[in-house]
Amino acid sequence: MEPDLIKMKSKEIRKLILSTIVKAKGGHAGASLSEVDILATLYFHVLRISAETLQDPLRDRFILSKGHGSEGLYCTLAAKGILPKSELDRYLTHACDLSIHPTNHVPGVEICTGALGHGFSIAVGIALSAKKKNQSYRAFVLTGDGELEEGSNWEAAMSAAHFKLGNLTVIVDNNQLQLIDFISHTMEIEPLFDKFVSFGFDVHVVDGHSPQDLCRVFDNLDYEGDKPHAIIARTIKGKGISFMENVPEWHHRIPTEVEGEAAFRELEA
Amino acid sequence: MSKACLREIQAQTYIELVRQGYEIMYLVSDSVSTSRIKLFQQAYPERVVNLGIAEMNLMGVAAGLANGGFIPITGNATPFLISRSNEQLKIDISYSNSNVKVNGMHAGFSYGTDGVTHHEVNDISIMRGFPNFEIYAPCDPRECAQITTYAITERVGPVYISLNSGLFPNLTASDHKFIPGEPTQLAVGNDITIIALGTAVHDVLEAQQLLGGRCQADIFAFTSVRPLNAAPLLESIRRTGRVLTVEQHSTHGGAGSLVAELMAENGTGSKLRRRGIPEGSFTKNWSAPDNKRYFQLDAVGIETAVMHMLVD
Numbered sequence: 001m002e003p004d005l006i007k008m009k010s011k012e013i014r015k016l017i018l019s020t021i022v023k024a025k026g027g028h029a030g031a032s033l034s035e036v037d038i039l040a041t042l043y044f045h046v047l048r049i050s051a052e053t054l055q056d057p058l059r060d061r062f063i064l065s066k067g068h069g070s071e072g073l074y075c076t077l078a079a080k081g082i083l084p085k086s087e088l089d090r091y092l093t094h095a096c097d098l099s100i101h102p103t104n105h106v107p108g109v110e111i112c113t114g115a116l117g118h119g120f121s122i123a124v125g126i127a128l129s130a131k132k133k134n135q136s137y138r139a140f141v142l143t144g145d146g147e148l149e150e151g152s153n154w155e156a157a158m159s160a161a162h163f164k165l166g167n168l169t170v171i172v173d174n175n176q177l178q179l180i181d182f183i184s185h186t187m188e189i190e191p192l193f194d195k196f197v198s199f200g201f202d203v204h205v206v207d208g209h210s211p212q213d214l215c216r217v218f219d220n221l222d223y224e225g226d227k228p229h230a231i232i233a234r235t236i237k238g239k240g241i242s243f244m245e246n247v248p249e250w251h252h253r254i255p256t257e258v259e260g261e262a263a264f265r266e267l268e269a
Numbered sequence: 270m271s272k273a274c275l276r277e278i279q280a281q282t283y284i285e286l287v288r289q290g291y292e293i294m295y296l297v298s299d300s301v302s303t304s305r306i307k308l309f310q311q312a313y314p315e316r317v318v319n320l321g322i323a324e325m326n327l328m329g330v331a332a333g334l335a336n337g338g339f340i341p342i343t344g345n346a347t348p349f350l351i352s353r354s355n356e357q358l359k360i361d362i363s364y365s366n367s368n369v370k371v372n373g374m375h376a377g378f379s380y381g382t383d384g385v386t387h388h389e390v391n392d393i394s395i396m397r398g399f400p401n402f403e404i405y406a407p408c409d410p411r412e413c414a415q416i417t418t419y420a421i422t423e424r425v426g427p428v429y430i431s432l433n434s435g436l437f438p439n440l441t442a443s444d445h446k447f448i449p450g451e452p453t454q455l456a457v458g459n460d461i462t463i464i465a466l467g468t469a470v471h472d473v474l475e476a477q478q479l480l481g482g483r484c485q486a487d488i489f490a491f492t493s494v495r496p497l498n499a500a501p502l503l504e505s506i507r508r509t510g511r512v513l514t515v516e517q518h519s520t521h522g523g524a525g526s527l528v529a530e531l532m533a534e535n536g537t538g539s540k541l542r543r544r545g546i547p548e549g550s551f552t553k554n555w556s557a558p559d560n561k562r563y564f565q566l567d568a569v570g571i572e573t574a575v576m577h578m579l580v581d
Binding site (some may be wrong): 057061076103104110111112113114115118119120122123124125126127128129130132133139151152156158162170174 | 339
């Protein structure tokens with residue numbers, strides 16, 4: 001799909017996220033809005049996956065390691081036609097499987113995530129499977145940047161390079177915020193680029209809100225090569241809603257109906 | 270009677286299962302020797318993945334390989350294998366119901382003088398905290414081969430197998446057929462019920478020799494922790510009125526706890542004694558036989574415990 005069309009999908013997904021969170025009175029608005037353009041680019045341009053191929057052993061796999069960004073994933077899956085949109089209306093009710101952190105009972109969700117520092121290893125295992133079986137599917141994992149404080153990620157990084165997993169791509173949603181504060185005030189993870197390079201990755205830094213730039217990077221990765229890929233996507237937590245952008249409290253805060261309407265107006269503008 | 274190493278029995282079993290076409294992938298964290306899979310590795314080098322000393326990654330990668338259609342087995346000394354990776358076991362494997370097999374080697378105080386850091390007397394307790402996992406502690410080589418085979422060929426989902434590292438003879442009959450959930454009965458009697466976790470039953474049978482004609486015991490190897498058909502155990506406990514549990518495990522959360530819970534919930538009211546590592550205690554940094562003696566888990570200690578219960 002062309003970047004302009006991906007942008008339209010991003011807008012649709014952002015609206016779905018807002019309405020879903022406002023209605024359910026729960027979720028992680030900031031984290032979900034931060035990742036939307038990455039997910040839209042993946043699901044509408046990169047990933048070889050559709051509602052019809054969810055069980056296909058050769059499908060590409062996507063793992064949301066930052067499980068708290070579940071609304072971003074659910075709404076992308078809904079926009080893609082993998083998850084019925086009606087399920088979003090039932091988010092956080094006992095009548096559906098959509099929980100704040102995703103489980104693999106939801107169509108399109110490969111594995112349960114929510115505790116941080118798990119998805120990277122899982123993606124290594126998936127990429128290793130494809131390599132062992134000489135199959136061409138690829139593994140993509142989206143991590144938070146604060147999440148990289150978990151040491152398990154670096155065990156995974158070490159093994160990805162050791163096993164020469166060119167079919168593995170880790171995307172870092174680099175919004176520079178974690179739970180209640182900036183990462184640099186909490187536990188510095190920089191220099192991220194140098195860290196990934198030293199771990200043997202092919203590293204790219206990109207505007208994580210530009211489908212055009214994201215497509216260009218994804219399209220030019222050597223998925224059959226020997227180096228795993230790291231894409232450091234510069235993002236803004238709460239992206240698209242002025243009063244949420246870069247404000248730590250929107251990690252957890254739920255918009256009131258009035259705030260939700262104001263946010264909607266911004267997206268419509 | 271010839272004795273065998275349970276880990277080597279597993280490796281031989283896996284070689285045969287690959288021959289039959291099962292897509293096994295054996296994952297180790299620098300634990301090729303600990304897991305005794307050298308023969309398997311020689312036969313199928315491409316089916317062994319060494320993650321280095323990194324158990325968190327080991328379990329996550331195993332979950333990923335299961336997603337990719339393999340049957341991953343993870344093997345290492347169980348103190349390292351299941352404790353460092355606790356959250357990966359919980360989420361990536363248990364909660365996600367991934368088809369991963371976890372082989373906990375050197376359970377109990379198998380590691381002897383390597384000491385407390387290398388002992389694991391809580392593995393059953395830890396694994397009972399994870400739904401979807403089936404949990405086994407085979408009592409002899411025959412049962413080990415059968416459980417290892419079942420975990421690959423019949424069970425789709427997580428399995429934990431607790432293995433002591435000693436050499437053990439077969440106790441079960443040559444026509445023994447392991448059935449998930451069923452306790453393995455090895456002796457029949459009406460004076461007392463003795464329930465031993467996995468290979469601890471070898472010491473119980475030795476104690477029975479010491480007891481001679483003084484006591485006829487119903488002796489069970491508690492090899493299937495989950496699933497568990499408790500009916501045969503409860504029938505025996507009601508009939509004998511006395512039960513002794515024996516385990517190279519903490520009395521908290523292992524066989525003793527499970528039997529106590531069963532008795533309480535079923536109102537059997539029989540007398541219960543639990544031999545194991547007392548709740549709140551560490552093992553000793555001593556050899557395995559010395560630990561056995563200290564915690565009265567050797568034949569003499571078990572004989573003494575039985576005699577106390579008979580006269581009490």
